[in-house]
Amino acid sequence: xxxxxxIAPREPWWRRWQRARERLAPVFGMNRRNVELVYAHNDRRxxxxxxxxxxxxxxxxxxxxxxxxxxxxxxxxxxVDSVLTTLRDRVGFVVKPxxxxxxxxxxxxxxxxxxxxxxxxxxxxxxxxxxxxxxxxTFGTFSKGLEDRILIEERIIPHALYDAxxxxxxxxxxxxxxxxxxxxxxxxxxxxxxxxxxxxHQGGIGVAVDLREGITYRxxxxxxxxxxxxxxxxxxxxxxxxxxxACVDVALGAASAVPLGYLGVDIAVDHRWGPVILxxxxxxxxxxxxxxxxxxxxxxxxxxLS
Amino acid sequence: MxxxxxxxxxxxxxxxxxxxxxxxxxxxxYKVTVLDYRLANILPQTEYRVSLRMALDGGDGRVxxxxxxxxxxxxxTIRDESQSAPQVLHHTIEAEGLNRQAIWLGAPVPDDxxxxxxxxxxxxxxxxAIASDxxxxxxxxxxxxxxxxxxxxxxxxxxxxxxRLHAIAADRGPLAGRIRRIYDASEELGFRTFKGTTDALTAxxxxxxxxxxxxRLFVALARAAGIPARLVGGLxxxxxxxxxSHQWVEAYVAGHWVPFDPTNHHYAGLPSHYLTLYxxxxxxxxxxxxxxxxxxxxxxxxxxxxPEARASFSAFNVWDLFARLNLPAALLQxxxxxxxxxxxxxxxxxxxxxxxxxxxxxxxxxxAMGATGLRWGMVSILVVTGSVVAARLGLQRLQLLHSPTLAxxxxxxxxxxxxxxxxxxxxxxxxxxxxxxxxxxxMAIVAENLYLVLAEKGLRSGLKHFGGTLVVVLACYLVMNxxxxxxxxxxxxxxxxxxIAANIYLGRWVGVRLIELWRFRRLWRGEEARA
Numbered sequence: 001x002x003x004x005x006x007i008a009p010r011e012p013w014w015r016r017w018q019r020a021r022e023r024l025a026p027v028f029g030m031n032r033r034n035v036e037l038v039y040a041h042n043d044r045r046x047x048x049x050x051x052x053x054x055x056x057x058x059x060x061x062x063x064x065x066x067x068x069x070x071x072x073x074x075x076x077x078x079x080v081d082s083v084l085t086t087l088r089d090r091v092g093f094v095v096k097p098x099x100x101x102x103x104x105x106x107x108x109x110x111x112x113x114x115x116x117x118x119x120x121x122x123x124x125x126x127x128x129x130x131x132x133x134x135x136x137x138t139f140g141t142f143s144k145g146l147e148d149r150i151l152i153e154e155r156i157i158p159h160a161l162y163d164a165x166x167x168x169x170x171x172x173x174x175x176x177x178x179x180x181x182x183x184x185x186x187x188x189x190x191x192x193x194x195x196x197x198x199x200x201h202q203g204g205i206g207v208a209v210d211l212r213e214g215i216t217y218r219x220x221x222x223x224x225x226x227x228x229x230x231x232x233x234x235x236x237x238x239x240x241x242x243x244x245x246a247c248v249d250v251a252l253g254a255a256s257a258v259p260l261g262y263l264g265v266d267i268a269v270d271h272r273w274g275p276v277i278l279x280x281x282x283x284x285x286x287x288x289x290x291x292x293x294x295x296x297x298x299x300x301x302x303x304x305l306s
Numbered sequence: 307m308x309x310x311x312x313x314x315x316x317x318x319x320x321x322x323x324x325x326x327x328x329x330x331x332x333x334x335x336y337k338v339t340v341l342d343y344r345l346a347n348i349l350p351q352t353e354y355r356v357s358l359r360m361a362l363d364g365g366d367g368r369v370x371x372x373x374x375x376x377x378x379x380x381x382x383t384i385r386d387e388s389q390s391a392p393q394v395l396h397h398t399i400e401a402e403g404l405n406r407q408a409i410w411l412g413a414p415v416p417d418d419x420x421x422x423x424x425x426x427x428x429x430x431x432x433x434x435a436i437a438s439d440x441x442x443x444x445x446x447x448x449x450x451x452x453x454x455x456x457x458x459x460x461x462x463x464x465x466x467x468x469x470r471l472h473a474i475a476a477d478r479g480p481l482a483g484r485i486r487r488i489y490d491a492s493e494e495l496g497f498r499t500f501k502g503t504t505d506a507l508t509a510x511x512x513x514x515x516x517x518x519x520x521x522r523l524f525v526a527l528a529r530a531a532g533i534p535a536r537l538v539g540g541l542x543x544x545x546x547x548x549x550x551s552h553q554w555v556e557a558y559v560a561g562h563w564v565p566f567d568p569t570n571h572h573y574a575g576l577p578s579h580y581l582t583l584y585x586x587x588x589x590x591x592x593x594x595x596x597x598x599x600x601x602x603x604x605x606x607x608x609x610x611x612x613p614e615a616r617a618s619f620s621a622f623n624v625w626d627l628f629a630r631l632n633l634p635a636a637l638l639q640x641x642x643x644x645x646x647x648x649x650x651x652x653x654x655x656x657x658x659x660x661x662x663x664x665x666x667x668x669x670x671x672x673x674a675m676g677a678t679g680l681r682w683g684m685v686s687i688l689v690v691t692g693s694v695v696a697a698r699l700g701l702q703r704l705q706l707l708h709s710p711t712l713a714x715x716x717x718x719x720x721x722x723x724x725x726x727x728x729x730x731x732x733x734x735x736x737x738x739x740x741x742x743x744x745x746x747x748x749m750a751i752v753a754e755n756l757y758l759v760l761a762e763k764g765l766r767s768g769l770k771h772f773g774g775t776l777v778v779v780l781a782c783y784l785v786m787n788x789x790x791x792x793x794x795x796x797x798x799x800x801x802x803x804x805x806i807a808a809n810i811y812l813g814r815w816v817g818v819r820l821i822e823l824w825r826f827r828r829l830w831r832g833e834e835a836r837a
Contacts, residue, residue, distance in 0.1 A: 023830040024818060031656055032816035040312075104762075139707075286826075295829055 026297020028286055033296070037178065041261025042282050049258050050282035054098045054151050056258070057277075065253045066276045068094075068268075074150035080134045083150060084127065091117070092155040095133065097142040099149075103197045105142030107133060108155060108169070120155075120169065121196065156276070159242050159269040164234055165189045165207075169196040172278055173209070173241070173267040175251040176288060176296075182248055183299040185209045186291045187216065187241070192231055205229065206291030207236050214244025220291050243274055250275040264288075319814055326807035330800035343797060350609040350789030354543045356581070357424045357605075360591075363598040364415035371421060371593040374539070374584035375399055375408040381432055382582060387425040395421070405584040428610065429543070433575035434564045440481045442532045450558050453534035459505035459587060460522050462529045466510055471530050484531050485557060485566075485574075492524040492568040517569040518553045522587070524568050525555055534558035538565065539590055540582040547604045551583070551590050609789040611796070624796055640673045642795045643786040645805045647672055650782045652812055659821030660774040663755040668775055670748045672782030677743035680783055686726060686741040687749075687776070693722040694753030695760070702761075716750040 011019075028037070049055055057067050071093050074083040087093065091112050097105040107130075108120040116126035125133075140147045162171040166189050175185040187207040190196045194203035205226070208218040219226050219236040228235050241247065251265040254277050264284025267275045289295050300306040337343040360371060376384050389397055395412040410421055446454070456462035471477045476487040496514030504512075504519030506526035515523065521537050528535035535557045542552050554567035554576070565576045583590065593599050628638045647669030654660045654668075662668050675683030697718040701711055723741050730738035752775065760768035785791060795801055818826070 020830055024823075024826075027818055027822075027826050027829050029816075029818035029822040029826075030659070031819065035814060035816050102762075286822075289826060289829060293828065295826075 026295040026301070027289065028296035030286065033283075033286060037262040037296075038283055041178065042263070043259065046259045047282050050260060050263065050280050051101075052098050053096060053100075053279055054149055056280055057151070060254055060257050060277055063253070063257050065257055066250060066273060068153040068156055068270070068273075068276050068278075071152040071154055072150075073152070074134060074138065076147065076149070077135055077138045080131060080138065080150075083134060083152065084131055087130075087152065092157075094153050094155050095130075095137070096151045096153065097137040097148045098151050099143040100137075101143075102199060105133075105137055110155075156268045156270045157272065159271045161239060161242055162187075162269055163271075165229060165236070166191075166232070170198070170268050170278075172198050173247060173269065173275075174284070174288065175211075175248065175265050175267065176263075176284055176299075177251060177255040177265060178262050178300070178303070178305055180252060180255060181303040181305060182211050182251065183296060183303065183305075184288050184292050184294060185211055186288050189229065189236070191221070191229070200285075200287050200291075205236070206287065208292040208294075209241060211248070214241045214247070215239065216241070218291070218293055223290075242269060247275045250277065254280055319810065323807050323810055326803050326810070330798070330803045333800045334798055337798065344614070347612050347614045347793070347797070349612065350793060351428050351430075351612045352578070352607050353610040354427045354429070354579075354581070355424065355606045355608070356427060356541070356543065356603060357422065358601060358603050360421040360423075360599065360601045362415070362419055362421070362593070362600075363417040364419060365594075365596055366414055367594065369395065369410070369412060369415055369594050369597060371410045371591070371597075371599070372407050373423070373591050374588070375406040375423070376425065376427065376540075376581060376583050377406050379582065381430055381576070381580075383428045385426050385428075387423075389424070390422045392416075392419055395419075404586060405588070427543070427581055429578045429581060431576060431578040432565065434559070434562065436482045436485065436559055436564070436574055438480060438482045440560060442481045442484065446534055446558070450534045453536045453558065454529050454532070456526075456529070457587060459503060460526045460529065461505065461507045462526050464507050464526075466507060467526050467530050470510060471527055476527060476531050481533065481559065485528070485533065485559070488524060488527040488531060488533075489566055489568055489573055491527060492520045493571060495520050495523065495568075497569065517567075520568045521553045521555045524566065528555075528557050536563075536585055537587045538582055539584045539588060540580060541603060541605075542570070543579045543581050543605050543607075545605055545607050547602050549602055551603075552580075554580070556585070611789060611793045624799055636676065638796065639792050640676065642799065642802075643792060644669060644673060645802050646791065646795065647782040647786045649805050649808055650785050651778055652809060654774075654778045654781060656812055656815065657817070657819060659819030660778055661771045662775045662778050663752050663759075663771055664748075667748055667752055668778040669782045669786070670745050671752070671779050672786050674744045674748075675779070675783050676787055677737075677740040679737045680780070682730075682735065682738040682741070683783070684776070684780075685738065686723075686744060687752075687779070689726050690719055690722050690741075690744065690749050691753045691756060691772070694718050694750065695757050698753065698757040712750060712754060715754055716746060719746050719749045719753070 049059065054073060057070065060067050071090065072083045072086040074080055089112070091110065093109050095105075095107040095109065100106065107125070109117045109125070110120045110122075111118050113124055116124060116130060118124050134150055136142070137148055137150050142148070156170050158170055165171050165187070169190045171187050171189045173185065173187050176183040186209055188198035188200060189205040189207060190198045191203050191205060198204045200206050203222065205219055205221040207216045208220075209216050216237055216239045221230055227237055247267055247269065250267060254265050255263055258280060260280070260282050262282075264281040266278040266281065268278050269275050286296075297306065358373070360373075362369065362371065375387065376382060378384055389408070391397055391410050392415055394415055395410040398409050398411070400407050400409060408423055454462075461467055468477075470491065471488075474487045474491050476484040476491070478484075492509075495509060497516065497520075498514045499516050504515045504522065506519075506522040509515035509519035509523045512519075518537070525535040525537060535555055537553055538556055539551060539553050552567075552569070554565060554569070554572070556563040556565050558564075564574050565580075566573060567576065567580075591599065591601065624638060624642070628634075644666075648666050651662065651666055651669050655662060655665070671683075671687065678686055694715050698711075698715060701714060706714075723744060723746070726741045727739045730736075730741070756768055756772050759771050823830075
């Protein structure tokens with residue numbers, strides 16, 4: 001690669017320093033995110049709404065924001081057996097701890113087997129093992145709390161484009177919203193290395209999405225810019241995401257439904273239902289700036305929010 | 307949040323900050339100007355712990371061992387004297403002329419007996435200026451006249467001494483000039499280590515001598531010149547063990563005994579690591595014969611608050627408060643330094659971006675490390691967390707509930723501390739044995755956190771957090787155990803308001819953390835890397 005800086009005379013150090021400072025100014029670090037976005041716009045007493053998937057889901061359903069259909073809810077150990085009864089003949093559902101974080105405790109069930117189920121990853125789970133898992137969820141094993149509730153939803157079948165990105169799981173679309181304005185968005189694509197999870201720090205790929213057009217323009221895997229999925233070779237850039245306007249509408253609808261001013265809305269696009277809310281986050285991470293190659297400061301300025 | 311709320315919040319923050327800075331600054335200025343606090347007193351002093359071990363074999367007869375015990379004077383303060391000896395030996399300290407003599411006396415003792423005499427000394431340097439027009443007095447007080455007389459080893463009246471005195475022109479003129487020339491004459495002797503004593507005349511004839519020969523020549527010349535002078539014996543203190551004692555001199559000038567060390571080139575003054583054991587031409591040890599006597603001085607240094615600080619920091623004297631309440635001084639230091647340690651943690655977490663376990667656990671651990679010292683403190687942390695994480699990995703198989711697990715880990719912490727103390731005791735590692743000072747619950751929480759990160763986020767993340775915690779513990783230790791910092795906070799407790807002010811400032815500080823500079827380097831460096 002050659003560019004003009006090779007030929008241009010080197011700038012004095014203080015000029016480069018000044019320029020770096022100017023470029024650094026709109027970068028949001030942890031301190032600035034907390035003080036200027038989280039504390040300023042989110043009242044702490046509303047955090048449970050974002051942290052509790054069941055609470056959040058009920059709220060969203062009430063005002064008509066699409067979510068994945070609920071199969072069953074278990075409020076404690078005493079309901080584990082009735083939940084299992086509901087699931088008896090079912091296939092294609094997801095077990096979640098209501099207050100889990102980072103995808104801990106989530107099990108995606110694919111088909112039925114002789115004495116139980118098979119997970120999406122192909123592992124057999126006999127009934128007694130699922131019962132144990134449900135019990136563990138109620139004990140709070142995945143939630144750092146004393147106890148938790150069980151949420152069982154229908155399994156999402158991703159839209160063809162997302163399925164092409166990663167066929168063995170769910171890519172999620174995150175849109176950062178501040179006071180009704182979308183700031184940045186990305187798609188998180190799982191990899192084998194991330195264990196099928198979309199979390200960036202576990203090895204997922206972040207794909208930046210242009211907010212206006214819904215077209216992907218940049219992808220980062222493990223801190224490296226990539227054009228294609230390093231495992232499947234699927235092109236990641238220049239892809240137009242299906243139903244983009246609906247996705248943004250759903251995100252803004254969810255944002256307006258909860259009393260939080262600053263939030264990250266996670267969406268999955270199902271091929272039957274279109275966009276549904278997976279969860280909302282009252283303290284969304286800052287890595288999205290690296291993914292998008294854009295700072296939160298620039299995004300705020302563009303929306304006239306700074 | 308609207309702009310006006312934002313503006314109101316800003317103004318409120320400024321107002322609180324202004325008050326929190328104004329109060330301590332005012333108190334500070336008041337104390338220094340009106341109450342005569344001296345900032346120099348904040349600096350700690352070195353306290354030497356000197357241990358004299360004497361070994362001897364018994365015999366048929368009674369045993370007597372005598373040596374000199376240091377006394378307080380303007381230069382030195384001695385405290386915490388102690389001795390140990392077999393029961394059959396009777397120990398006394400007796401005044402003997404100018405000196406204090408430590409004596410062990412008693413019945414026949416078995417072979418291989420050890421006597422131990424220990425004390426702590428805080429020393430200060432002195433430096434005298436001798437007025438150039440001072441004349442040598444005609445007469446002296448009776449008590450001083452004794453130090454003009456010749457002795458067997460200080461041949462004041464020997465013709466060669468007189469001749470040398472004349473040759474260097476030290477027998478005439480003002481006192482300052484004479485002393486300077488006498489000092490030069492004894493200083494310029496070649497140095498040579500002699501065993502035993504060298505008298506003044508021998509030193510002069512040989513043209514070389516060890517410290518006692520040079521000193522005797524100085525004393526002989528000074529006395530011949532009409533200036534009272536005497537030998538001083540003592541130790542040049544430095545950490546470690548040694549057998550070598552040292553001799554220097556004092557000359558009586560204008561009512562003061564002014565020290566000179568012609569061997570180590572100290573003119574009319576001494577540095578602060580000279581300990582005086584006795585004055586006069588004495589032998590450091592006297593003992594009954596045939597006991598195969600041997601000895602060793604071992605010195606350790608540590609920093610202590612200067613006594614002037616304690617005396618002068620009189621307003622709201624927390625020192626005396628703790629003394630009245632019968633609380634140990636170490637507790638005072640820990641309590642007062644915790645907010646400082648917490649501020650250090652805040653700086654590391656919010657400005658640097660170092661990940662740590664718990665918010666203030668590093669400060670609590672650092673406080674406990676005051677007892678063990680840095681090296682053994684770190685060893686203790688590694689031993690304790692290592693064993694607890696191992697135990698936690700074992701417990702994982704049992705799938706126990708949270709609280710009982712923590713209670714077991716707490717017990718493992720206690721057990722590993724006991725074990726460490728026992729090993730330390732076995733190998734005579736006194737500092738390591740003090741691992742019991744570690745806050746047990748804090749250690750259990752650190753280990754549990756380490757286990758959780760290891761289990762949930764993997765080895766890399768676990769080591770990052772643990773390493774971060776150790777780095778911050780180290781920084782907290784250095785700041786919290788800085789004696790100057792401790793005396794500053796004890797003398798000026800109002801600096802804690804400044805700590806609150808600093809935390810308020812940092813609490814609203816929205817700058818990018820140092821580690822985030824690296825994390826977001828693509829966004830501000832303006833360069834791209836493509837895989």
